[in-house]
Amino acid sequence: MWGVTRTLAVANQKGGVAKTTTVVSLGAALNEFGRRVVVVDLDPQACLTFSLGLDPDSLQLSVHDVLLGRVPAKTALHPVADGFDLLPATIDLAGSEALLMTRTGREFALRSALAELAADYDVILLDAPPALGVLTLNALTAADYVLIPLQCETLSHRGVGQLLDTVGDVQRITNRDLRVLGVLPTLFDGRTTHSRAVIADVAQRYGVAVLEPPIPRSIRFAEAPAAGKSVLSTAKSSSGAQAYRELADRLIKDGVL
Ligand code: ADP
Ligand code: MG
Structure with missing residues (x-):
């Protein structure tokens, strides 16, 4: 929806x-559709940061400093080749949890920083x-929506119940506006x-929507991170790139993003 910033957490x-x-x-696809996009790396392994062409070891500032309130989010942003912005992670983020644990309102650190x-x-x-x-x-506390990627294999649903329980806790305690977009x-x-069959089972078992289209397995996805770009840049018309474009298009048309 134009004019309102939407925050989507991708979690599992x-x-x-x-x-x-x-x-x-999805960030690259939304950027192609003219959305102004920023992506935030919340994993201490910093794979998102690597995948977008930055070396986490060479960064002075990261989301860690932002979460601890040391610097405003804006000062730690980096533009990436795909044309959107990244708030990167470094291994410092592994220490953020312990530091945040000692703070009041620890679940709200990101939400405040992103405002x-x-x-x-x-x-x-x-x-x-x-x-x-x-x-x-x-x-989850900072997000309007949560999207749950799910690999389509037997027993891939294990853990979805636990994640949805956590979403329920967040909805009760820190963010009652959080909505589950789907798997x-x-x-x-x-x-x-x-x-x-696996996907249909999960949808029925947990009462969650299944997002379309499914993202096909493709070797192109493994190649993109080495180039520091998304598959939409490295393999423009591949089936995987098209699938994420279609997902972005649907989310825009449904008024979600
Ligand atoms: P997560 O963040 O959930 O740990 P990643 O996005 O890092 O997962 O993906 C795990 C691995 O699977 C990576 O090597 C990635 O390149 C690969 N991958 C992701 N999506 C696909 C796909 N659609 N087809 C093939 N490989 C994929
Ligand atoms: Mg990851």
């Missing part, structure tokens, strides 16, 4: 389900770490009916 405590890839690719970016961006995408700790609680099927192999 399972690693390797394409959270970071979704943040990069000043609202005037400059249409969409803020948050890349959550593979855990349900303070950093993920900060992401996004990733690493999808359309040739098997098994993938569709």
Whole structure:
């Protein structure tokens, strides 16, 4: 929706389900559609930061300094090749949780820090770490929506219940406006009916929407991070790039972003 900044958290405590890839690719797609986008790396492993061409070890400031209130978010931003902005992470972020634990209002640190970016961006995408700790609680507390990437394989639903319980806690305690946008099927192999069955099972079991289209499994995604760009830049017309464009288009048309 034009004029209102929307914050979308991409979360799943399972690693390797394409959270970071979704943040990069959806960010690039929304940027192509003219949205002013900033992405935030909340994983101490800094994969989002790496994927967008920055060396975390060489950064003076990161989201860590922002979360601790040392600097305003604006001073730690970096433009990336795809044309949007990044609030990067460094390994310092591993220490943020412990430092935040000692603070009052620790779940609100990110929300407060991002408030000043609202005037400059249409969409803020948050890349959550593979855990349900303070950093993920900060992401969920700062977000309007949460999107849950899900790899379409047997038992991939394990953990979704726990994540939705955490979302419920956040809705009760720190952010009652948080909405579950849905699960996004990733690493999808359309040739098997098994993938569709897994997704349908999760949707029914937990009463969540399934976002369309599913993101196909493609080797192109593995190649992009080395170039420091999204797959929309490195393999413009690949099926994976098109899938994220279609997702962005649908979210825009539905008035979500
Ligand atoms: P997470 O952030 O959830 O840990 P990543 O986005 O880092 O997951 O993705 C994990 C791995 O899977 C990465 O090597 C990434 O390149 C690869 N990947 C992500 N999406 C796809 C896809 N659609 N097809 C093939 N590989 C993918
Ligand atoms: Mg990641």
